[in-house]
Amino acid sequence: MSFNCRFAPSPTGPLHIGGVRTALFNWLLAKKNKGKFFLRIEDTDKERSKEEFKKQIISSLAWLGIEHDGEEYIQSKNIKKHITIAEELLKKGFAYKCYCSEQEINEQKEKCKKQGIPYIYNRKWRDAKDLQVPKDVQPVIRFKSKISGNTIIKDLVQGERNISNSTIEDFVILRKDKSPTYQLSATVDDHEMKITHVIRGDDHMINSFKQKQIYDAMGWEVPEFAHIPLIHSEQGKKLSKRDNASTLDDYIKIGIIPDALRNYLLRLGWSHKDKEIFTKQESIDLFDLNGVGKSPSKLDMSRILSINETYIKTINEKDLFKFFKEYVSKYKTSIDQSKEEILIKSMGFLKNKGKTLEDIWNNSQYIIKDKVEIGAEDKKLIDDLSKTIIKDFKSEYEKLSSLSRETLEPVIKSLIDKHKTNFKGVGQPLRITLVGSRFGPGLYDVILSLDKSEVLKRLKSI
């Protein structure tokens, strides 16, 4: 059995986190089964589709490490074919022209609203041989939905789904301007692309029932469907653009790294025993639709942060720096070339102090900025004794011929003894002097990460 999967976003906005998960699941299913994963840009809404969003979607998937097979498929390029199919359906009697004006439709909707009954197109033109065709109305083509009986879909996630055909309206497949609608285009393209498995959000359930009728009418093989539960906001509602953490960029912005997000999204609605951390390869090997749950899941920021922290800790310094550099240049400032080496070296201890790339950015300010700014609260902690300690440390430090934790430790210890204090008494003023804050990386890490001349310069400034 072949597995052809696809992710088919519309380029009408930045990539949604739910969309990312849909893409991930499709990609995973394809890779797991040695199949293909295609990307189809559904840009038939001319008004809202934007080239920049198309580019953003492609780069977003690339960021996550989800690569699609072949060129991306641009739906608008296949419009002619869609129209041909609409005409074929018309000819075969599976569709009909509807001359209702928009006004007429709107009036119907209003009426239904008033009466409190659900609107469904009244199928006025379905079998209207004796109706007078109005000259001033451009017709739309509607699909002749089944009126009786039921449609059943054996959904790979939801199980058997059954709906009464009478609830499916005669949906439009070709607009009055002769452009195809989603229902038509998606079906035709899925067929042409030989898609075997359609994984999409649960909100598409009704579309699958509609589209199944098109497949049946055309005598095409119906793909397998898997409708995955939606991701809800922390408020428990379908994620919308208004939610502040709804797009992929929202996560990149705070310094989440690709593997962490991939892992988080994988575990949102899917599980494999008690396993929490999955490498990319493991996720491919272990993924299956059986593991997908049926109930929607809420986004949990602290969980994302925690997984990100796990990944940051395990990644090696060089790779982490690559992510860091990319992140900083995109959202902060560019890093001075001269600082790169010291930053790479420092990733080793910096990564233990943060959950995100942004945390690392904050903790590495003492390296990136040449001037130390001491906060008011911290300044208060520098008293006369502190100044003496700093001075004493400076003269000892200056004398050291080799710098290491081993050579530094005796110096600090002797200062503790000399001034009858503890480590904090010595460490705190030194950290404030060197970093600008009483919080920060370990003292030895700080001292050893900076150049000797830089350390002396900072010590002198007190």
Next chain:
RNA sequence: GGUCCCAUCGUCUAUCGGUUAGGACACAUGGUUUUCAUCCAUGAAAGAGGGGUUCGAUUCCCCUUGGGACCGCCA
């Protein structure tokens, strides 16, 4: 409102009729530590309610309740 769907700790989830209902995040407490963290240990925390079926239900069925999705000439 109509149609469809969902229901285990606060959150993500394990359990596929018999478990002291497990794990992870978050939370609390204690310990290590050089500040903040990390790390380690411990703790608190769940089967929505009511009926069945069964020797036995979190698990199967029904009802109630709660929540969600869809109802476009958007995708």
